[in-house]
Amino acid sequence: MLFTSELPLGDGVLEREFTLGxxxxxxxTPVSASVSAPAPLILIGHPPLGLRKMYPRLAGRARYYAAEYGFAAATIELPGSGDRPRWAAAEQARADLRRAMRAGEPVGHEIVDALVLPLVEEAVPEWQATLDALLSLPGIGGPVGYEGGVISIGIRLAVVEPRISAAGFFAGSLVPAAMFEEARQVTIPLHVLLQWDDEGNDRQAAxxxxxxxxxxxxxxxxxLGGHTGVPRFELDTGARFFARHLK
Incomplete structure (x- = not known):
């Protein structure tokens, strides 16, 4: 893990950009974190829209966790997203998804599988490698939580990664049928958010x-509300969920 920037923020939080390969x-990280008092860690997931585009939302949540609850928080760029090399198959799946949604057609299982399953296969080992590196740093320790989307990545991590003790998921309906079987294997505490009027979500599937x-x-x-209308108070609700299970 190579740190490429370091920025002290005004709320007692240190922000560092890094590369891992x-x-x-x-x-x-909260500036109060130390070897003798390590901070619990939350991994923050996000959709494959690019880390820079998602930065305001991710940083807002991470800074709140660090400043108000003493958690460290980290996120990584997903495969095929941001400045990382594109996948032709993933680009085609995204185009097929956009075309179906514009036409008001059902999104078929073949589109969902092509869009999500390869991403899960690539992203989960990268999250695990990142977790290895983060937990080796002074001032960061377990337990570990995971929050955010893509929900299928969170499901796989909850099944295969024993260091994750609790997860907060954002409900979405673009979930391959195979992930429902994996969901039955999830046993850690869960806190799930659902926007009732999400225009791109099948409520019943969620x-x-x-x-x-x-x-x-x-x-x-x-x-109530659309995809981006999650109430502000849910940020604290999620933080208190992690406080119960990570502290």
Missing amino acids: EIPGILW LDLFDAFGSKEKTLHAN
């Missing part, structure tokens, strides 16, 4: 996925 990422999770502790928060 070809993977760019950002780490936020509810079916929540029902499939095998966790004994799972909570669904459904709020």
Whole structure:
């Protein structure tokens, strides 16, 4: 892990950009974190829209976690996104998705599989390598949480990565059928957000996925509004969920 920038922020948070091989990422840590008092870690996922485009939303959540709750938080650029090399197959799947949505047609399973499954296969090992590097840094320790989307990446991580103790998911309906079976293997505590009027989401599919999770502790928060209308108070609700399980 090579740090490429360091920026002290005004709320007692240090922001550092890094690269891990070809993977760019950002780490936020409370300045109070130390070897003797390491900060729990939250991995922040996001859709494949590019880290720079998503930065304001990601940084807002990460800074809140660090300043108000003493968590470290990190995110990485997804494969095929941002400045990383493009995948021809993924670009075609995205084009097919856009075409179906513009035409008001159902998004077929073949489009969802082509769009999501290769991303999960590539992204999860990269998240695990990033987690290895982050936990080797002074001032950062477990337990570890994961939050955000793509929800299928979070599902796979919750199944295969024992260091993740709790997860907060953003419900979405572009979930391959195979991921429902993996969801049944998820046993860690879950906090799931659902926007009831999300124009790009199949509400029933999101509810079916929540029902499939095998966790004994799972909570669904459904709020009125579209995709980007998550109420501000849910940020603190999610932070308190992680505080219960990571501290």
